[in-house]
Amino acid sequence: MAQTGIVKDNRYMDHVASTYHPESHQRLEVLYQMLEEPGMKGTLKEIKPRMATQEELELIHVPRYIQQVASTASHGCVMLDPDTYACAKSYETAKLAAGGTLAAVDEVVGGKLNNAFALIRPPGHHAESNRAMGFCLFNNVAIAAGYALKKYKLKKALIIDWDLHHGNGTQHSFYERADVLYFSTHQFPYYPGTGFVNETGSGAGKGFTVNVPLSPGPGDAEYMEIFEEILAPIALEYKPDIVFVSAGFDIYHQDPLGGMQVTPEGFANLAGIVLAFAQETCGGKVVFVLEGGYHLDGLRDSVREVLKTLRGGTLDGRRGEKLRESADHQMVDPVIKKVKEAQKPFWKNL
Numbered sequence: 001m002a003q004t005g006i007v008k009d010n011r012y013m014d015h016v017a018s019t020y021h022p023e024s025h026q027r028l029e030v031l032y033q034m035l036e037e038p039g040m041k042g043t044l045k046e047i048k049p050r051m052a053t054q055e056e057l058e059l060i061h062v063p064r065y066i067q068q069v070a071s072t073a074s075h076g077c078v079m080l081d082p083d084t085y086a087c088a089k090s091y092e093t094a095k096l097a098a099g100g101t102l103a104a105v106d107e108v109v110g111g112k113l114n115n116a117f118a119l120i121r122p123p124g125h126h127a128e129s130n131r132a133m134g135f136c137l138f139n140n141v142a143i144a145a146g147y148a149l150k151k152y153k154l155k156k157a158l159i160i161d162w163d164l165h166h167g168n169g170t171q172h173s174f175y176e177r178a179d180v181l182y183f184s185t186h187q188f189p190y191y192p193g194t195g196f197v198n199e200t201g202s203g204a205g206k207g208f209t210v211n212v213p214l215s216p217g218p219g220d221a222e223y224m225e226i227f228e229e230i231l232a233p234i235a236l237e238y239k240p241d242i243v244f245v246s247a248g249f250d251i252y253h254q255d256p257l258g259g260m261q262v263t264p265e266g267f268a269n270l271a272g273i274v275l276a277f278a279q280e281t282c283g284g285k286v287v288f289v290l291e292g293g294y295h296l297d298g299l300r301d302s303v304r305e306v307l308k309t310l311r312g313g314t315l316d317g318r319r320g321e322k323l324r325e326s327a328d329h330q331m332v333d334p335v336i337k338k339v340k341e342a343q344k345p346f347w348k349n350l
Helices: 010-014 026-034 063-074 090-109 140-152 168-174 220-238 264-282 296-310 317-326 329-343
Strands: 003-007 045-047 078-081 084-086 113-118 157-161 180-187 209-214 242-247 286-290
Touching (some): 003 090, 010 090, 045 090, 045 113, 063 090, 084 090, 090 242, 113 296, 140 168, 140 180, 140 286, 157 168, 157 220, 168 180, 209 220, 209 329, 220 264, 220 317, 220 329, 242 264, 264 286, 264 296, 264 317
Parallel strands (some): 003 113, 113 286, 157 180, 157 242, 180 209, 242 286
């Protein structure tokens, strides 16, 4: 019987900065401890990660950049950009992060699992084809989407990015392609400065990038409105063969890097919305990939609620109705209107 899988491995702790850094091994320590709690232990199938191959990394990254990251293995701590470090074991860890996500794809597309969550690091959605950015070395979710399309001959993939920061690397990877739809909610203007409403793709990819830039403040109700008003209609029309979620938990209401107000229950609700349209379009084939999230207790509690939802937890319909009623429409409706205006030429459902 298919179930929910998780990618976990203590080797993901080997990516370590020489001084304090918010993207630390402690993020996974609290998550892996949570997996041992009563009610969680034994309820999820562990997926054994592997190293991504050079060919798989080259689905997104240029060989010269891959070699640059590989060269850090012979050094101590190296700064690849002002925010992004690599230690002696970072190259191996980053290959394992990308490969762990690919192992999750294999299990889900192969029908052995309903869905999966890759609890990995370093994160990936800022990594460009030719450079590290924003704590990210290799773009795990982009590599996974490219891999799913190539290996399994899938026609379309949807990537949903609810991280606080815009996933510039993921967007740029598929900006001129129609076989991957990229949807992002993000705090704006904020790092990395990309993700305007009018960034909708180019060439063959025109209309297959959807950006929802937000000022600080939205919480559970507002994110729910965005997902129901914009994401779900587009996803149902696009009909992806697989869905990925760049799951950043830095929109948690106490995260030190952000200004959003999402609670653990809010994350569960977003996961539920994603599962509902994924069930309709691709038999529920969803792979979550860990991105940001720097409040350790908030990260732990939020991932726990998402995992419960993935493994079949039911959402309270009455709570959903209350959320719709409590949404601050002045906060998000102008943004929703702008996004719909930018996207209406491409999507009949909006």
